[in-house]
Amino acid sequence: MSEHHTNVLIVGAGMAGLMAAGVLAEQGVKPLIVDKGRSVGGRMATRRVEGGLADHGAQFFTVRSSRLAAYCARWQAAELVYRWGQGFSDGSLGEATDGHPRYAVHGGMNALTRYLASELGDRADIRVNVTLTSIVADETGWWATDSSGEVYRANALLMTPPVPQSLALVGNSLTPEDRAALERITIAPCLCGMFKIEGETTLPTPGALQHPDGEITWIADNQRKGISPNARIITVHAGPAYSQLIYDWPEADVLDRMQEELEQWLAPEARIVYREYKRWRYALPTVRHPDRTLVAEAVPLLVFAGDAFMEARVEGAVLSGLTAAEDILTRLR
Ligand SMILES: Cc1cc2nc3c(=O)[nH]c(=O)nc-3n(C[C@H](O)[C@H](O)[C@H](O)COP(=O)(O)OP(=O)(O)OC[C@H]3O[C@@H](n4cnc5c(N)ncnc54)[C@H](O)[C@@H]3O)c2cc1C
Numbered sequence: 001m002s003e004h005h006t007n008v009l010i011v012g013a014g015m016a017g018l019m020a021a022g023v024l025a026e027q028g029v030k031p032l033i034v035d036k037g038r039s040v041g042g043r044m045a046t047r048r049v050e051g052g053l054a055d056h057g058a059q060f061f062t063v064r065s066s067r068l069a070a071y072c073a074r075w076q077a078a079e080l081v082y083r084w085g086q087g088f089s090d091g092s093l094g095e096a097t098d099g100h101p102r103y104a105v106h107g108g109m110n111a112l113t114r115y116l117a118s119e120l121g122d123r124a125d126i127r128v129n130v131t132l133t134s135i136v137a138d139e140t141g142w143w144a145t146d147s148s149g150e151v152y153r154a155n156a157l158l159m160t161p162p163v164p165q166s167l168a169l170v171g172n173s174l175t176p177e178d179r180a181a182l183e184r185i186t187i188a189p190c191l192c193g194m195f196k197i198e199g200e201t202t203l204p205t206p207g208a209l210q211h212p213d214g215e216i217t218w219i220a221d222n223q224r225k226g227i228s229p230n231a232r233i234i235t236v237h238a239g240p241a242y243s244q245l246i247y248d249w250p251e252a253d254v255l256d257r258m259q260e261e262l263e264q265w266l267a268p269e270a271r272i273v274y275r276e277y278k279r280w281r282y283a284l285p286t287v288r289h290p291d292r293t294l295v296a297e298a299v300p301l302l303v304f305a306g307d308a309f310m311e312a313r314v315e316g317a318v319l320s321g322l323t324a325a326e327d328i329l330t331r332l333r
Contacts, residue, residue: 001149006032006125008328009144009152011135011169012160013126014042015314016306016321018116020158023325025123029332032152033124034144036131039110040117042160043283043307044314046108050196050274052231054222055109057192057280059208059235060084060102061314067322068315072103080115081105084225085206108227135169141300144169156301156328160321162187162282163289163308175297181289185308188240189247190283193258197232199270209265215242216261236262240284251277285312292323295331303327 008024010017013035024031035042045057063069075081084104105112117126135144135157144152159166163185171179203209207224211217217239222228236258238246246254255275262272285308292310296302305324307317 001151003151003153004032005153006030007154007332008032008156008158009034009142009154010158010160011035011132011144011166012042012306013037013040013113013117013128014160014306015044015113015116015317016160016324017042017158018113018120019318019321020160020305020325020328021120021124021126022116023322024328025120027329029329031124031158032154033126034130034132034146034152035126035128037128039114039128040126041110041113043280044109044113046110046227047194047278049194049233049276050231052196052222052228052233053108054194054233054235055104055220055225055227056194056235056278057283058109058314059218059220059237060104060109062100062102064100064311064315065319068318071318075105075112075115076103078115079106080112082226085208104225104227106227132169135173137173137299137302142302156332157303158324158328159302159304160306160317160324162306163304164282166304170302173296173299173302178294178296181294182304184287185285185289186287187282187285187308189243190240190280191238191243191246191254191258192278192280193236193255193262194276194278195234195236195259195262195272196274197234197266197270198273199232200267201232201234201265201270202267203265212239215239216258217242219262219265234262240286243280243283247279288312288316292320293327295327301328301331 008031010033043057085102131147142154142157207221218237223232294304305320309320
């Protein structure tokens with residue numbers, strides 16, 4: 001088994017990890033990023049379904065901060081990101097209500113993270129299909145081991161997985177106070193169905209519907225969204241409380257329940273020809289940490305970041321990742 005040495009090890013190549021890597025790379029610090037997924041992205045997830053594409057994690061992102069606005073302007077100029085809707089009104093993703101545009105990504109949300117990874121080029125070492133199974137500290141730094149026995153040694157560690165997963169890896173190294181602060185964070189699951197339709201949907205313009213307080217909170221037509229020109233694939237999400245309630249239902253029962261809701265939004269001649277399922281164990285934080293990151297006490301440099309820190313969602317993950325990189329740079333110097 002080989003041993004890999006790095007200054008900064010980032011666990012997770014989702015938005016938080018990749019944005020942090022960008023800031024470190026700009027300052028001449030080359031991080032090693034590991035992710036257990038088959039590709040980068042984490043919850044920025046797009047899946048091939050029966051000749052089409054479906055965003056099955058994050059559906060869009062909003063921009064409320066000037067920091068993300070600057071990045072978003074660049075991504076729009078690169079013709080990667082586009083404005084999908086202006087806000088929600090009567091449950092539809094249509095004209096302005098809250099004044100915050102909803103941005104989507106050409107080719108699916110995952111394309112943004114692939115772009116960020118390729119922009120890093122050789123200024124970062126990104127390894128996918130690497131599942132860390134243990135992380136321990138000694139006086140020289142961090143020692144992480146993956147499921148095939150490879151060892152990664154780092155001076156500084158940035159943890160961006162959903163916090164319960166991070167705690168399972170490094171919880172034993174923490175002070176009781178830091179551990180308690182992180183254990184206060186809670187993250188709800190999300191059950192997701194993907195359906196292929198032949199025919200049209202009657203979902204309101206521009207092809208998506210949101211019912212934040214319902215059991216089924218989201219129905220979106222990926223073809224009308226623009227990411228699946230060759231097949232009409234619909235994404236359906238159950239809300240956090242309902243997902244928790246029916247989490248252990250058999251897959252077919254969950255899909256039947258979603259289908260019942262979806263059928264109300266099909267044109268008369270349309271029919272469902274295929275369906276599949278994804279269970280997100282950790283989808284959306286319900287109790288977050290009050291600060292953008294947590295820098296652990298009494299251990300080698302260790303920072304926790306992600307969408308459970310201060311602001312939620314994609315924007316929260318971005319802002320937390322940027323702050324985490326700054327925390328690390330300040331302390332390495
Ligand atoms: C169904 C769903 C719908 C959503 N809808 C929206 C939306 O419309 N708008 C919005 O803004 N946000 C939405 N979100 C939330 C958004 O996707 C997240 O806030 C954001 O992508 C989180 O990024 P992150 O980098 O913090 O975490 P993640 O993307 O989860 O990245 C963490 C990474 O850590 C990796 N990892 C975990 N454990 C290990 C390990 N042991 N070894 C190696 N790697 C590991 C994972 O593989 C993962 O890639 C949604 C999420 C879900 C699931």
